[in-house]
Amino acid sequence: MNDPQQYVVIGGGLAGLASAVWLAEAGKQVTLLERRGRLGGRTHALEVPALHDIPDNGQHVIASGYDHLFRYLTSIGTREFVRFPHQGVLRWPGGRTTIMGIKGIRALRSLLGAHPDAGPADRARAALATIRMGWQCLRQPADLADLTTDQWFRRLGMPETAREALWDWLALGIAAEPVRQESAKVFADVLATGIRLGLEHRQPVSIGYPTTDLDTLFVTGAERVFEQRGVRVRYRAVARRIRIENGIVTGVTLDDGELVPADAVVCAVPNSYLGGLLDDLPEHDEIYSAADKLGFTPIVSTNLYLDRPLGTEGAMEALIGGADIIDQVFDRQRMHGRGTEHGWLYCLTTSGAYEQIHKPSHEVVDEQMELLRRYYPAAKDAKVLHAQVVPMPRATFSQVVGTDGLRPGQRTSVPTLVIAGDWTRTDWSATMESAAQSAARAVDLLLDLPTPRVAATTQRAGRSDYSRSARGRGSRK
Ligand SMILES: Cc1cc2nc3c(=O)[nH]c(=O)nc-3n(C[C@H](O)[C@H](O)[C@H](O)COP(=O)(O)OP(=O)(O)OC[C@H]3O[C@@H](n4cnc5c(N)ncnc54)[C@H](O)[C@@H]3O)c2cc1C
Structure with missing residues (x-):
């Protein structure tokens, strides 16, 4: 017989680490399964x-609006290792530089284009286009999902100087795709999140960086919490299939055939590692197909x-x-x-x-x-x-045109199985904050259940976020 409070988290990247830390903080018994011999996923220190x-x-930068990531850093005691400088530097061939304000009112000025060759006319056009862009982020045109960011910038009339000095590389930085293939909607959604958070925090979102290696920032503190709260971490434990019987999660099968008992599971693996894990979930085909298309x-x-x-x-x-x-x-x-x-x-x-x-x-x-x-x-x-x-x-995951609306939510049709990871639906693109926000949502879903077993038996007809989003998309057509 399982311990009725046994929570299993699959994946030791940021989404899995945050899920395990927050479940442990809530007093739950947690086992974390990680396929590699180390934690940290795509954010880790690498020895030379x-x-x-x-x-x-890979160097990681952190936006001041990463509220859930900061919650995680506070939980593990490493919040102090992030610094927000007042300015960034843009550098052109030959060594010419421009200082770009990235904090407070100077950041707003940079939005108008910090290009050294931009004349007053360019700046005025950049200001107008930026206002138009802000408006269209909040009131999005119906065809935005069909446009690349490049096409959207052209339509907004954004001058080349402002694009070169800010918008093109910001868009690429946000969605890691060249503007000629990136989805304008993905970029607009992240800007809308930035505007909302800027208003909430009463200052524009700015960019900072860790002052230490990524293991010290994200992993060491989590390991301390795991030790204090009795979280069991199993390294080189490759999860193959989440077992669901009669609408109830019963465990996780590993690649060597062992069954790890579980009453509730957070599946926090990237979209490219999902294959097979959700086979027992009724809507697995739709989720696999979305994961595939996200590439x-x-x-x-x-x-x-x-x-x-x-x-x-x-x-x-x-x-x-x-x-x-x-x-x-x-x-x-x-x-x-x-x-x-x-x-x-x-x-x-x-x-x-x-x-x-x-x-x-x-x-x-x-x-x-x-x-x-x-x-x-x-x-x-x-x-x-x-x-x-x-x-x-x-x-x-890729955020090219056609990927909008594919990301599944954290809820599934089985209440005690939730999915997390940067690729699931959040307010952000593929970022550490997306991973942390997905974890917060996934953990909240589990903690809102009376107890895993009771919830599973009383909510068998539960509806998944994925089917809800799919219906929503259909009705907009
Ligand atoms: C080079 C680089 C630079 C980046 N720069 C930035 C940046 O500047 N700012 C920013 O916000 N984001 C950045 N990102 C993105 C950010 O790193 C990711 O979005 C985030 O780390 C994803 O976390 P995750 O937990 O969702 O996934 P992952 O970190 O991939 O974690 C998933 C974990 O699951 C494990 N796993 C997979 N399958 C199984 C299985 N079957 N069983 C058990 N375990 C399994 C994996 O080994 C991994 O540890 C960057 C990414 C890279 C690669």
Whole structure:
């Protein structure tokens, strides 16, 4: 006989970690199953063994509106490791820079386009287009889901200077897709969330960064909570199928055939890892099909140790002028206050990296150095002391035109089975906040049930979020 309070969380990424921490905080008995030998999922520290250094699998930035992520950081005691600088730096080839306010009223000014070549007419057009854009985020045109972000920007009359200095790379950063294929609706929805949160918090949403490695930020504190609250973490435990009998969750089968007993399950795996897990769920076909269509998009991160400083002006610099990719340079000396005994560490992130993902590491490093030489005069004679390339072909789910409305909600037709993860329906695109918000919603659904067993037997006719969203879409047509 199972313990009637046994909760199982599948997946030790942010969504699973937050679910396990919050269920444990609520006094539940929790087992966390993770297929790998470590926690953190797509956000983790990555060692460079030759240097005994631990940069990350990819630099992550954090928006001030990440309310659920901050709730998680507060739960695990690492909230202090996030900093919000007052300004960002835009850099053009040749080394020309513009400072962009990213906090308070200066952030609003940057919305009008921080391009050094923008004249008064350009700025006036940018202001009008930005107001139009804000309005259309809140009152979305009926055909927005059929447009790419590029088409939407053109229709809004956004001048090229404002696009180059802000909107194109912001859109790419938000949805990790080039603007020529990204869904305008996905971008508009995230902007609408930003506007709402800006009004709620009475200040515009700004961008910050961790001042420590991702394991210290997200994992170590969670492990402390797990120890204190008796959460059992099982590493290299690959879940194969969530067992449901007569509308009741009974357990999770692992790939070696073991059945882990469960009365309630949070399934927090990415869309590309879902296959088979939900076979017992009546609506599994629809969810698998949505997960499939959401697909994935690549990101390539490069950690470069150089023999000299680049002469950055800020901790985060966006390199302007690339075609369809965003390149950001993160100066880990400024961000983490790190020493330079192994050289100066710069982390570069290339989103929408459809070409780079197929290249061998040495080619990526050569390309990135060439890029740095174009943008930083100090990089001309710089030597690479060490380099680490982290290709992530399935970095996030894809948010191209046609993906709007596919993301399933956290509720399923079986009340004691909920799904979480950045790809499930939230107010955000594929982000850490989406993972944390999905966890908050999934956990709330479980905690709202009287007890898992009672709930399962009394709510067998429960309706899933997915079927509700599918009906909603149908009726709009
Ligand atoms: C390079 C890079 C840069 C990024 N930059 C940013 C950024 O700047 N800002 C931002 O907000 N977001 C960023 N993101 C996105 C962010 O990292 C993700 O949205 C978030 O981490 C997803 O968390 P998750 O818990 O939903 O999924 P994951 O982190 O993928 O966690 C899922 C976990 O489930 C485990 N698992 C899978 N299948 C099974 C199974 N069958 N049994 C047991 N365990 C299983 C996996 O091993 C994994 O640990 C970036 C992502 C990448 C890759």
